[in-house]
Amino acid sequence: MARPAPTGPVLDVRGLSVGFADGRAIVPAVHDVGFSLAAGETLALVGESGSGKSVTSLAAMRLLPPAPRTRVTGSALLRCRDGAVRDLLALPDAAMRRLRGDEIAMIFQEPMTSLNPVHRIGDQIAEGLRFHRGLHRRDALKRAEGLIERVGIPDAARRLRAYPHELSGGMRQRVMIAMALGCDPAVLIADEPTTALDVTVQAQILDLLKGLQRETGMGLVFITHNLGVVAEIADRVMVMYAGRIVERGGVVPVMTEPLMPYTRGLIASVPRLDLRGGDMVSIPGTVPDPRAPPPGCAFAPRCSHALPDPCDAAMPALDEARAGHLVRCRRWDAIAAGDARGAPVPEVVS
Amino acid sequence: MSQDHDVSHAAGPNRRRILQFGAAAGAFAVAGPVVGWMPAAGAATPPVKPKGQAVIGLSQEPTVFQPLKLHIEVDEAVYMNLFGTLWRSNPDGSFAPDLAAEIPTVENGGVSADGLHWRVKLRPDVKWHDGTPFTAEDVKYNLALLVDPKFLSGRRAGHDLVRDVTVVSPTEIAWRMERPYAPYPAILSWTWLGPKHILEKEADVNKPAFAQNPVGTGPFRWSERVPGDHVTLKAYEGYHGPGPFLETLVIKYVPDLTVLYTQFQTGDIDYIGLQGITPDHYDEAKTLKDRTVMPVPKATTENLALNTALPVFKDRAVREALYMAVDKASIIEQLYYGLPTPTESYLPMQSWAYNPDLPKQSYDPDGAKALLDAAGWKPGPDGVRVKDGVRLEFTNSTTAGNHLREQAQQLLQQNWGDIGARMTISNLPPAVMWGDYWMLSKFESAMVGLDFMVGPDPDATDYFSSQAIAAKGGGGQNTTQFVSPEADALLKEGASTVDRAERKAAYLKLQALVRRELPYLPLFQYAMVQGVKTGLEGYTPNINTQENCWNANQWRWA
Amino acid sequence: MTDTPLAPARRFAAFLPGPRRAAMRRPRSRAVSRFLRHRLAVAGFAVILLMVLACALGPLLIPYDQLHIDLRARFAGPFAGPHVFGTDQLGRDLLVRLLMAGRISLTIGFAAMALSTLAGTTVGLVAGYRGGIVGAALMRLVDAVLCFPSVFLLLALAAFISPNVVTITLIIAATGWMEVARVVEGQIRALKTRDFALAAELMGASARYVMVNELLRNAVGPIIVAATLTVARAILAEAYVSFLGYGIQAPVASWGNMLNNAQQYLGSAPWLAIFPGLMITLAVGGFNFVGDGLRDALDARVEL
């Protein structure tokens, strides 16, 4: 299955769908998601809770509970160091384990709980090196010390022997990053890495990630719900809603000229520091129940531009509106042209 | 049974022994050849050197190893083998000299005719286990210690009459009695003597270091004790008597009677002592291979004690009627598998003072009803009889957890219910039952197995004298609060003479009196089912001792 | 106690947008349906129900008196002859005695549970809510009683008290309330930190209102579970104390004293030991299974 592909994206996800078993039914969580990531590029996955952005990344990492509890289809092609391209979703478990943490790594939202409380920082960082590189403990620890320095933790030799609870949240996230970078992965997936941190620390971590990416040239998938962070870090953006991609493109076009009403609403609802006054902007309603999705566009019930037909009739396709800028909306061109027809939908208690 | 020899003829095999055995012959039917207790009667070729090990299983744990101290029945199993007495009781009630050279009698000048002056000759060849010779000084020390007010003595009564103890020579000791006291030889037959040279050095006689490593004159010497499990004794080769023939004697504690029996079954135990095999297992035990199982009579009689001070039991007719309503035969035949012997006396029938001519009880509920009717106890609306406002209603207590007795109790409840007497069962843990509840007569009625004798002596002053009612300030164990001037006189008569014939006459009358007055409703005389592994020879039961390992010095493996 | 909206164990469920709103009904009926899914728990419940009914009604239907002694009919074997489960050493019908004993054993179990749950809940509630010196003192008392292995304490008490249903119930309750107190204390201490308790306090609620209406209401699940397990424990405790002869006294039957009396007939009449043993195992097992099912059904963290 490995075939040589010297150029092209480091990670290419195609047609990824994920469903969770709930009793006998399968509840769909992600539909037909696809994206590619070039070396050195940062792709931001944006969406609110329940949009499927984390599930997408966990599915690619094969970190979801195994079938029958989940059902994953599609492919995730990773270009490996040896030049071969492997489909992460089709590899046997053992082969996948060899790639995971080596060629593709991941960091998580909660630095408080994502580190094993009973092992020392150094050992936790060294563990992956020992497993993937076959290093002895002493050598692995030496490397770990270097990694700790590299992620900006002072006094690395001493920190090596620290336990996670002895570190602050920001430091722990740095440790997570050091752990992920240990084997020089081609792709790093960062799942809301700054959400649990204070703004000042968030800024530090973003800077760190940007710097490291420049050094290593790895591809970065950055999952967040914070559009401010997206603007700071991303090259390209993929917006998800109710398990589907609704808009995808370069960060500047998507954020300055969003085509999908949901993206527009999302950007508008970010509170700004400019003291412009007036009410804050919100999107009415709530996300739909994945068990009982609306028949047409999933966003239609909350969309001020939606029309009974075509929006409620069928799920719109992901169209390439402009070069490299995809949008899942039937009315994107009308809306872009200033057509604001459609009544605001009253808020409902489900 | 009727023996009127006095103590002077106690020594030596004689007709009495044979008669004695004849009486118990029924019980011994399954026992096979029984080896006599006298040295001469032993097997023809005793082994020269002690060998082998016998395990005695007991359901209680011996823990007190200072024989003069307050102790309980089970401790004596160890004393019998570790220590010596001046003389021992034979199964027929006669005495055999142990540390004494002979039994003192009027004839041999050991006791003065008035019974006040005693002169005991001791064996010259006895050595303590540590090699120190046993002398009259040891006896003197022991007699003094027993009545030392600071000492928690196992028995003072009797010893407190001893005066002017004189060591005549290392092998002879003399004393004077305050007044004639017939049971005293019997008391001395289970007074084991400790070594003066060790005991006198104890910092505190009540907390003797001696008990950790006791030294005696018995056939076995102390080896080790695993608390809660067993005591190991080893043959004492310097023993002055015959034997021992076993190298090791293990006294094992197995607290549960069923497990004890199981261990006997599986061969972990060679001899079951104390409470023996429970009657429930008798039938099964008889069929065991290579085991000899035999019921042997005990001096204990099972009684229903009635607290005669209570209004309900004041009326003799009530006591009589209750007795008539007891289905004794069912209790004995069914619940106790026919092992015990029905009795009408408080004394075991093996005692020389036993009265065999007491009226026989028979199960007669109708007679009991008639008797109660006649006495004015009329059935009330709920079926319980009443007289003068007193309801024929009472509780019955005994040790909680004694299964067979509880079964009998439940049968009695039904028997008595039939004649209009309501009995409620209220059993108590032993420490409650036999504490003040029993001793100070706080019970209403009780089921109790009692040995009324003083060792082998039939004196029962403590149980029937009106001076012995603890609830009224007396010092004895007359817990039924039985008051009878006639009984008091007979008890006095029996205890104050050494003449056995005179004594016996008094005790026969007393038994008749007690049978008539019924402070205790006598049920049966206990028989304990002893089990011995086949091949263990020399085992002999002895009703006059608390424990049937009294002659383990004679035991040997075939 | 899980306070965060995304408890670790629930993380995957949290991926599902909009929690299972459609399927959600009231907590009570959800708990019932969760309990019913627990097959062993339902079986346990059925066993208990059956046992209670049998013990309540059975003796009325069986033509034997539990106390009637018939020495001619001693040791009749089971499943042969008129006595279905055979007879005991006094020729009494074993089945009717088993059921009458069940009345005693179950009564003691339930009564001891009620008492110890009441005591334990009160102590735990006050200790957990008050905290500080009062709470520490109360919990030290709990610790002190827990220092005695409960069997030791039970026996020490039982050996000294004249045994009957009431006293045995009391001593079993006296040795069984500490666990409940601990459970409740832990629950309340955790619940106390939740904002709804503070919200009630900020509305001016009295300590009693907060304890009973806000906190206790949320600790009901664990208390019910603990209470169920306490019944099981109490039945075992009664059986054990009676087995050692310190418990319910003849002629009243309890499973424990039936076993006690049967011990010596293990070789000759094993059914005398087997039936009461089975009854105890069934009853205790029933309550244990129900407790386990309830623990799943009432698990607070699934609720939140």
Added chain:
Amino acid sequence: MTGADAAPLVRVENLKQHFGARGFFGRGPVVRAVEDVSLDIRRGETLGLVGESGSGKSTLGRAVLRATVPTAGRIAFDGEDITGWSAGRLRALRPRMQMIFQDPFSSLNPRMTVGDIVGAPFVIQRKGLGPAERRARVVEALATVGLPERAADRYPHEFSGGQRQRIGIARALVMEPDFLVADEPVSALDVSIQAQVVNLLMEVRRRLSLTVLFISHDLAVVGHVCDRVAVMYLGRIVEIADTRTLFADPRHPYTEALFAAVPIPDPTLRRPRVKLEGDLPSPLAAPSGCAFRGRCRHALPACAEIVPPLRAVGPGHAAACIRDDLALASPLGFPVPAGP
């Protein structure tokens, strides 16, 4: 809003709130959550309280409501010193001061229906309302927050986070309070929902002329809803000013750093970044002098000597920094297009 001269509704003077793990034997280390805070909240105003986690802002909010017993200092409500009041005495005051919680999951009793939750204040305050009357008031309160009547019969878990937050607001409003502490009311919500709740809160504030203490770590939200803003750092207020003044002219380096760290959702804009190194120090062991000096790029040796007092630096503007000479960056100042 109301003139600054009117007596404040809430006055906090030199408040200290320390927590120590006190056991049966001895005590553990002391957390100095709030250190020497003085603050006025004027009638009708919305005062923002901003700070990172661990700055003591929530503790201060709770202390103001007398949910805790202050370690030292004084709290006055509507002119009355309520510092030493017992729970019983406070009860009469409770309907006038209410709170909205951050966590919409833990602030609603999962075993009570929404109707019972919102109606609880009537029961607790023993208003003697009949069930029907109480129901009417509950429905009215629910309507105010945009929830239909049938919501009253449901349990909290049947609602989404935003809806639960509305229920929390309904409960706080049902007794028609004068003063409301909103403790991070929107931080647990998705951005698209945040605005709904904030707008609702502002709406009821206007309608009921509430005085609000709005606690948040999000400067942008605070800037949106508050009349004045106080910035907390490690238990102390380091700067307080009218919102516009603070945004336009921050006078404490920490305020500046906070502003600078907020990411702007516009990839075409870049502001000069004020780098803030390190983390918030532990409140168990605060550094001497100015607590911020360890992370401050303007720190001087003098900063280690005394705790800088909060002093006036302009009209209605106070800051706790000894340096007057700083020209600090403002978010309203120079947003510049991102370089190539």
Added chain:
Amino acid sequence: MASFLAGRMAQSLVLLVLVSIIGFAVLHLAPGGPMAQFALVPGMSQAQLAAMSHAMGLDQPLPVQYWQWFGRLLAGDWGRSYRDSVPVLAVIAARLPATLELMVAAVALAVVTGVAVGILGAVRRHSVFDALSTAGAMAALSIPTFWFGLVTIYVFSVKLGWLPSGNRSTPGDASPWGYVHHLIAPACVLALVEVAVWSRYMRSAMLDVIDQDFVRTARAKGLTERRVILHHVVRNALLPMITLAGLELPTLLGGALVTETVFTWPGMGRLFLDSLGYRDYPVVMGILMVSALLVLLGSLLADLLGAVADPRIRLG
């Protein structure tokens, strides 16, 4: 650390005093007394019993007795058995090894089996093995230990003759196998309940850990499932087990008592029952105090071990 120990010691002392007061009151307020055992000794009289009772100080008021007892205890004198005048500590010391032997054997058996079953059950949640082990554990918790012991004796000793029916050794047989042979049945019977308890605890501890974030982190490193489970999950799941082991000690002691009664094991529990029967107050009090001490020591040890094993806990 030192202050933690000092605090715990002080706390333990208070607890011990409480325990002694409760124990003393329970024992002495109840009817009956140590003299009752002698009542049925042939020829015993009330006069003699009263004299002894006086000599033992049993006729003094309770608080005086307690105070004297407590005073002696502080001086290191635990009193002497009323039964045989042996110092209480010596009496207990003679029995404690048997109990500890039984407990250690049972715990070793239970921990190994229980932990293994718990791990497997949690890893293969909802599998047949899980269902069976859960049902089995619940059943084991429901079987009365004493009854199970009886049945064991009946089957393995009486019927099959494979195992001895009680006691700790066969007198005269000092071979190690003899000891082990005697230990098998009681240790297994005592372990039964403990296996159930430990497997349940371990399973739920595993389940608490298995869904935690750091396990996902470990998987994200590409570690083998075996290493994830053993190094990350089990390692963390064992932490609460240390505390639970401390809490389980009273139950274990109680279970040992039950087992000792059935198997006539010469341990402390047996001694307790016998001493209770004889109203041997000093010994009963001694055992209560020793078991309370053991329990406190156990929980202290569990806390210390827990702190050693869990870097998050700092004692101080």
